[in-house]
Amino acid sequence: MLDISQDFADDEISSQNPPTAAVDDHALLDAYSNAVIGVTERVGPAVVRVETMSTQPNGRQRGGLGSGIVISPDGLVLTNNHVVGSSKQIRIRDSEGGVTDARVLGVDPDTDLALLRADASRNLHFAALGNSKNLRRGQLVVAIGNPLGFESTVTAGVVSALGRSIRSVNGRTIEDVIQTDAALNPGNSGGPLVSSAAEVIGINTAIINGAHGICFAVASNTAQFVLSEIIRHGHVRRAYIGVSAQSAPIPRRHAVVAGIDNTMGALLAQLEPDSPAALAGLLPGDVVTRLDGVDINGVDDLIRALDRDRIGRTLAMEVLRMGRARAIDIHPIERKAVVRCVG
Template sequence: MALVAILVSVANVPVLALSPSSPSAPASRITPIVRAVERVRSATVNIHSEKRADQADSLFSTNKDRKINGMGTGIIIDTRGYIVTNHHVVNGVDSLRVTLVDGSSYMARVVSFDSKHDLAIIKIDPAQQLDVMVMGTSSDLMLGEDVLAIGNAFGYEHTVTRGIISALSRDVEVNEEQGYENLIQIDAAINPGNSGGPLLNRDGEVIGINVAIRAGAQKIGFAIPIDDARKIIARLLNIERLDNNYHGLQAQDFKQGVDRRLIVSTTSPGSPAAVAGLAQGDVIEKVASIDVVDMADFERGLLGRRGGEAVTVVVRRGEEQKNLQLKISPLNQRNTTVAVNRNAVQQSFSTSTSDTSGGSAGEAKSPWNVLGMRLQSLPPGERSMVNPKYRGGMRVVAVRHEGPAYRNGIREGDVLVGLNVWETITAENVDYVIAHPNLNTFNPLKFYILRGKETLYGYLQLSDSK
């Protein structure tokens, strides 16, 4: 399979701002395409990054102090400065700067990311509320449909290109570590720097997030369908992950053309959502002042609020509209073991080796089967971001629904730094623990995770550790 080029450029190039259409322009020139671009320009941002050369091309450079500039594009998803982009745009960088359409720029920080699906949330602290991108749906895309791409192409800010949808449901493999599924294929020009930018329909609604081009090919670009992306964004904005708060709601996004709804599936017994009166089948229409069409909107409406704060949730139940009061709870009041704050935890882990003489680390003893989570080694560029108390950790990239990790509050994006008395820097460390002949004596199995700046510990009740 042909390789795919990830869209990060290392060139220093001048920038060129695109001017809005003149108020005096003849009406015949203000086409739907022009109106679509004007609708979203203010919610599209340019991202400039800097990283050390030894993180990017140390194989070819002897100057370890040299800096490399990268570029990408982002989409504003919240007025407070939350922006979605591709993970590969921000992966391993030392600094991030976001430039808005008015030319103002802000330093940014990575809030959360999903490397498997190549998405990340970054945050700036703007001087005023920002315009939010108009979200569409990828549920009703048509072959041959007109599309627009806006991005920081080769550093030329807010570059607009036009094309059509060439194909749907494309699977593209970049390398052994990165692949994409269900991509939109387009023939609009997608150049280095476009990564993370919006793919738009003629109405100026986002239908995808641009990700990659086929190396050496002309008029072949790809984008993540926005409906797929919004499900990942919901997890990245989850208030358990970012705020250590808890709502206890599970809901299903329903999107078919203009019919877009968030429907309650279930609520955890005794949870804030259950206490508020949310019920299966309710259609959530609003959280505080935010209109809701999917779980990403719901999480966004609760994000940044204090534990114990009450929020008005508007739901449609049959023909009746109800205003409910949802009082979110601090995670440490949830009936799980994960939310014990360990800011003062002492490093007490032993170093395990790859010696698995205590038992086979085969499929039956995989972290997925035993612990209910899939783990990935932290790349060198991210190890420096781990709490200095620890030498490294393993990123949680997937959690099995209702498995031990899920039941005890571990979520995607957490960093597992220890099991029982052993540190977990490599896959071999984890295999050593779960294949240990005395694993039953460790049950429940103590774990340590990093979530943001918090160190948490808890206990995994293993259903079958034989």
């Protein structure tokens, strides 16, 4: 037999004390919705659809589709390098349906970024790049793009992690990558990841097939560096020594004899003829442990150390050769720029 007296008592108490928690939940939901709506209305008009067309070796035409973000009123557009690829025909379509041709100002396969210039003469809606260093885990972010061809699609999530590293298409490591659970699909590539302050804090670049809620965006600070290099030089300047290498463990006894703390290093597999590495006297099998005062604990550290500030300088390099420490001076040069064929 049910005891309904307690139910009546509970009803009386609840009538005297309204469920403020439910009210708060509604308020929070409205705040969340308003934040997403505000970001969409402010940044959405600056998101464009990037359409590409390229000719295959068999003579057939192949089209591609991605997203981009206009970052200046005169038509500078950031997108992914893999969206542009080797395409010779590029068009962008804005949120109002306007279509214009675009040309590539420069690409950077190492960060999977490309900078386009729209040929339109009219002012375009644009969005500002924010400071990705101010991001925090759990922060609200919004992704806007054209997944699977569905234009102006909005998804929301949070910053899942910061400082991730992923591989670019050419094997180099893209550093300081943002991980998010905002849903991304093919076609979102090149679109913006936006903060609640309506600032672009990332360029969406990668998803993991078969995984849910694990997506990546190149940080806006990286994008800012890349676009400034492209505008100034037409490409991103990086140092080059002419080696292929892999991360390898350093035997403890070798580290003790050499007086180093490294447990890993960059094992040189091949050297290009007449490269800075060959001219410096490096040999296949050498293990790089230090460069210009920076510890090298693997191939990623070596790649990271070869930045534009070390172009044209003579650097001190420490290597292990047959378990013995050696000091070598090396003179990195500027790496050849990626050249796009336009005709």
